[in-house]
Amino acid sequence: MGDLRDLYQEVILDHGRRPRNVGNIAPPCSHADGYNPLCGDKLTLYLRIEDDTVSDVKFEGAGCAIFTASCSLLTEALIGKSIEEANELCRRFVAMSTTPVEEECDTEGLGKLGVFAGVREFPARVKCATLAWHTFENAVRGSGESAQTE
């Protein structure tokens, strides 16, 4: 049984309270909305992409600390990554957050993002952590579809 501290680590509390890269990009190369109807977490993610590289990411949103920290850390993690690297990181983040709690989860190379492994102890909260990442994938695809966790 993981301790609650595994989830609400300093890094999540810090980014939950003082999220980085809040705002919009005008005009963005791409943007997408995400919404979790169950708990009301809501965001719009704005991307600037230059030469197949994510040159800027910003978000506007409102929700719980885990959601807000996840948005904030996503922006920090993805700025400067190639599209391919960013998509791979999204895939790995979602895989980590949704690995069954009794299995070892792979946090290698995820750095600070590894703290979200703690969310697996609280299945109702996994969507709070993954919403921003699904929204990023949609924004990159430029599909214009809204990411929904339900």
Place this chain on the structure above:
Amino acid sequence: MSRPDPSACLNLSSSRTRQLLVGGMRQDFPIFEHPMRGKRLVYLDSAASAQKPQVVIDTVQRFYTEEYANIHRGVYELSEEATQIYEGNREKVRRLINAREIREMVYVRGTTEGLNLLAATFGRQRLGEGDEILLTEMEHHSNIVPWQMLCEQTGAKIVVAPITDDGALDMDAFEKLLGPKVKLVSVAHISNALGTVNPVKEITRLAHDKGIPVIIDGAQAVPHIAVDVQDIDCDFYVFSGHKIYGPTGIGILYGKAELLEQMPPYQGGGDMILTVSFKGTTYNEIPYRFEAGTPDIAGAIGLGTAIIYVQSLGFDAISAHNDKLLNYGTELLQEIPGLRLIGTAPEKVAVLSFVMDGIHPHDIGTILDSRGIAIRAGHHCAQPVMERFNIPATTRASIGIYNDKSDLDALAEGLREVRRMFG
């Protein structure tokens, strides 16, 4: 074959009442033998659904093990007995809400189905273009959406009576809204999000003075207070079994017999008919006309036992226990820095709904969960209430007969931990 009723073993003496007032009925509920997250379970979510006492679980198990058969069909002993037990439970429900007649008790799946049934039958029959349905701002979604669906079908519209800053119904505004176009009033007896007790008797009198029928959503009231539908004089009263310590999947729609008799059927099928031919069908009498298909027989039987169980404690004692814990919890929560109670109406039961500065209810919920404390975080299926108070969600602790002061101490300690973590 005589049937020893598990509920008969309940001791109707005052020692149980004393026990409730001193420490709560935790020992009657086997769920509390199991820890949550390795901690003593502190269950403060009875407004969502109540836990089940052993005697209810035993009744349902006994029914499936020894007494099960379909009802109203068999010519054999088992079926006749199952029918007898099932029908006998209507009398227990009748006594619970002091209705006039057994045939006024319609079995439904729960409050939600009861309200949908009324919208689809009574509402459909009586409402037309331009007519108004008067609701309140504190209604649960299940007392909003069926009426919106009815409005789409009929061209009727919904009018909403506002609530005051402390979460009470604004009765002056309510009275003013009772205009000539209002054809139906439907209000919660007790708000699930705020705990406010509405003056349903006065509401009914005001509506009846203008010839308007009244529906009461009693989901939150029946577990906590003695309900007397004849005294209230409402036309319909709806509640769920699972909130009064009974099984899920069963609930009751009470309606005055003369109104039920005028209503068309709800669903078609077996049991709700007298004769069927392809030339036409004659419908059964009430309440069977509204009970198509094989019902939740075990649920109804479990509900009967839950009612006997609750009555063995008595609503005087249940109310006193509730008031004691509500007052105690209110004082404890008011000491938490940055915590604001939502819903502080003078007439209130069982619910402590609150927000904390800068902390999302879901974070509060998860931190409490890790301490073995079950509360509800969210909009409580009452989004208009959240809108009224300009908040996205609240954290809600709600009280049942198994709670005691130590549960509220644990809640307050958990909230102090939340405060420490979030600074």
